[in-house]
Amino acid sequence: MNLINLLRHISLKHVRLQKAQLLIAVVGIGLGVAAMVAIDIVNVSVLRSFAESIDQITGRAALEISGAESGFPEALLERVQEVPGVEYAVPVIETNANLADGSKRAVMILGVDVLQDHQIRNYSLTDEAADIPDPLLFLAKKDSILLSKAMAKQEKIAIDQEIRLQTVEGIKTFKVRGLLNPEGPARVAGGDIAIMDVYAAQLAFGKEGRIDRIDVSFLPGGKLDTMKARIQQVLPSGYTVDTPAGRTRQVEILLERFQKNMAFTSTMVMFVGMYLIYNIISISVVQRRKEIGILRAIGARRSEIITLFFAETCVVAALGSLLGIGLGLAFAKLTVGFVAQYITDVYLQTSVTSLTFSSGMFFRDAALGILASLLAAASPVLSSVRFTPLAAIRAQSSGGDGFILSRNIKLASALLLALSLGLFAAYRAAGPGSDFRSSTVTVASAIFLIVGISLLTPAILQGTMLLFHRFLSPWLGVAGRLAGINLQKNIGRNGVAVGAIFFSISLYVCSASAMHSLNVSMFDWIDSIIRADLLISSGSPLAAGGAHSIPMPESLAGELEKIPGVRMVEPFRKGYLTYENKKILLEIFDVALRMEYCPGMFAEGNREEVIRQVPGQDTIFINEGFATQYNLHPGDSVVLPTPGGPVRFGVAAIAVSYSSDAGVVWMDVHTYRRHWQDTLVDTYEVLVKEKSEIPRVRQAILDRLGQERHLFVLPALEFRNEIKKLLANTSVLFQAVNILVLLIAGFGIVITLLASVLERTREIGVLRAIGMKKNQVAGVVILESALIGTLGGLLGSATGLLLGWIAVEGFFRLDYGASIVYHVDFSAIAWAILLSTGLAALAGFYPARRAAGINIVEALTYE
């Protein structure tokens, strides 16, 4: 009989009988594959879109010169233009604005030297590629702007029409002098792009005399390394000369954390899926032992039986993988926007217009799903042929429990647990900055812990049952005793169910505890840094993917101070520094003022040192992540790039911040303005004289200044609450995933119990025949289920607590670069035990009903 026939005549019969089990297995595998697919798609799509944007925006440029985030003096342009071998060196301003009317969409503004930029970029402003009725007028007027045809169509804007944009100087009116075909830069940001002459952009966006980038092309024969060295020679140090692909590389680094998080989730979900497959195949093997025996007796070889089970697994896994790919596409669609927004915030407006999913990715992800399933099925499949055909037909025990309860397994488990704890202890003992403090160590510690306890679950179940018989079953009567005996009968299979519950509960408790710790720490941190009464910005400070915050001029501070009721106005500016190829967040404020009303949270050094050393001086304070990466402590110094060249800054203190995992540097506004010559402000933080006056002052600010520019004046309390709400929402999402995992584990229990009921059909018939009532039979099954759930819940909660600690110490500390105090989430543990017991009891209902509904005569004849 060939494989297809075996599948058709034998496996298909089981499919009809086990629809629910198969569906659950398919969903389990599907979720695991979906997470992998989503990672792949988001990652590839964002990177492709970013790389395309870079290509379109840099055109023929072989090198890009960038300096400080706030721009650098345009005088450098001439120096670069004079470097031998340079063909063109053109200035670029890259900034953002918001449409003041219509959809109020965010628009990327590309300021280029219209007179020569077409030599570098793949569009032409003067030929048929662009429809500019009057190029001279475009050049001569500082209100000239070109829009992409796509955006103009969506916003119903025509040539010669005026549009209003929110800029640094407030709302400004521009005249659309032409529309760009979707070629070259006009394709960037999904077409939400406007092109201006670089000098007009300087005026409109407060960058007079400064540019953001110089794009350079070489004369024929120019060698990249030679040219790079020559250009670097004429520039002050602190400037980056890199190929356009260099920016894509930086984004790849930036996406690493996202990839790591998603890969972690994917592995977890896939692990649960594998548990399910293991469970289903194990049960299938038990249920079909007699059939296997008959097949073997009529001549089927062991390899054919193994192949049959693997083929079944393959079919289930393939279906799961297909479902996973579909789900993955949907997940990717949901998440890609968030990732693109993150890239937009840090680098360049990136809009993913289409998702990339190649056939290679399809086959790889499907193959991974199938491979994981085959791996999970391997042990039960191999066990299916361990017994002789005769033993199988007589339904004699395979003795599998002996193996899983063997000394070797216990030893392996103890070894893994010791390894896990040892690794974590060594991790804790290693100092910050040590190579041993890596996520590999913490992940390994977590995996050893999970696998160690998983291997031990049958032994724990056995031990628990002994205790149950001794202490609890007398209180629970016949049902309790029977339930205990039943669970003991097949420790292996029931151990798997306990393991499944343990696994999901441990993930749930781990995630809940870690999120709880993160929330408490972040809330404390937010309360310590946001102490002002009103926050003023030109874009909503809470916008996740909407309008950009356009900086405001310094002069606004004076106007704000004049408003009655305002006690103090403090500027806040945010930017990025490129330090050792990483984008370090630079936050600027008036340190002396800020320290008057904000306590801050310090890991090393203190507030007094900051007040003494930082205001107006070349001294900064940094966050733990930055300090750890570069082994910095108070009293050390660090050389940072500034527009005027590298400057050595002293380190006054190490503070806590969750703003950036790459590192955060805080600088006094006076020091920043001295080195950066940048007086713009992103947010004004306002303290009012009387707290009761906050609404009145808010309205007064809007009345006085809201006409000139779109202003968001948000009471700080509201902002803090919104941030907390956002964080809470994030944890809800995490918990939703955990509950889903828990539900899948619940399905696992249903399968286990169903198999148990089927196996005991005759026994249940006997019990019913000697007078046991239907509800008593059902009670036994539900009790078994609840016992499995409770044990899994308790084990999972205990392990989850440890995992949460490992996650906070290793994962969050490493990834966020910030201390998080571990807070046990007792309510989550209570929920976990309640959920695991409750869900398990619920999961037992169906098999219980089935057991109770058994026909006594049929059951007694059941073999």
Added chain:
Amino acid sequence: MNRLMRAGLYLLLVMTLLPLTCASAMTGREVYEKVHELRQRALDRRVEGTLVLFDKGGTTRSRSLIEYSKKADPEAYKVLVVFQTPPDLKDVGFLVHARTFSDRDLWAYFPEFKRIRRIPTTSQDDAFFGTDFSYDDFGGPPNLDDYSFSIQGEEVVDGKPCYVVEVTPKVHRKYTRFVAWVAKDLWVHLKIAYYRDKELYRSGRFMEVRMVDDIATAHKVRMENNATGHATELTVDAIQYHTRFPDDLFSQRSLERAGK
């Protein structure tokens, strides 16, 4: 005798036809040396002109300008162009300083920005402020050594006999060659066609050629972009040669003050 007469007649014939043979045997380079000489003579001048831009839809935009130029050393010259109308473009200027025929600096000035901007010499073949002329068209004579010339024949354009000369740049330009119809004796272009490889992308007609101060001058020039259908017509409203403007007129300061 007969032999002697025959030799004499032959000599007479040769002597009579010799000038004709010489004239038609003029090389492309020789034709362009004449053109070059005329353009050099035409350098000291003041031109008031009107530019009319025609787009493919038939819409026209008009602007007026004044061009000043001055010849200095054997090869050096300066040109200043200042737009007069429309009001949006008033005082927008363009300045050329040529140290030699092949080495020059170009600047533009936009009053609204109060900024002088250098135009890279590599942009000399680009559109002159969005017209169908190039910056080069508003410069002085070129360096003849940067080109190779080949005479293609003779044709009559607008009733005037012309040499047809193919001119190929030896250095990288936006065009690969151009063919010019140069009026015999007047040494001005009557027609010009620019090619990128085999594709004709820009062509011009020089009309209403009249002698001004003994210099043949086209009073109307129409340049067309064959790819876009866009065209620009330059009409000379007034012209004055041998002006001898002071150097100050061609300074960057003067550019900022619109030649005032």
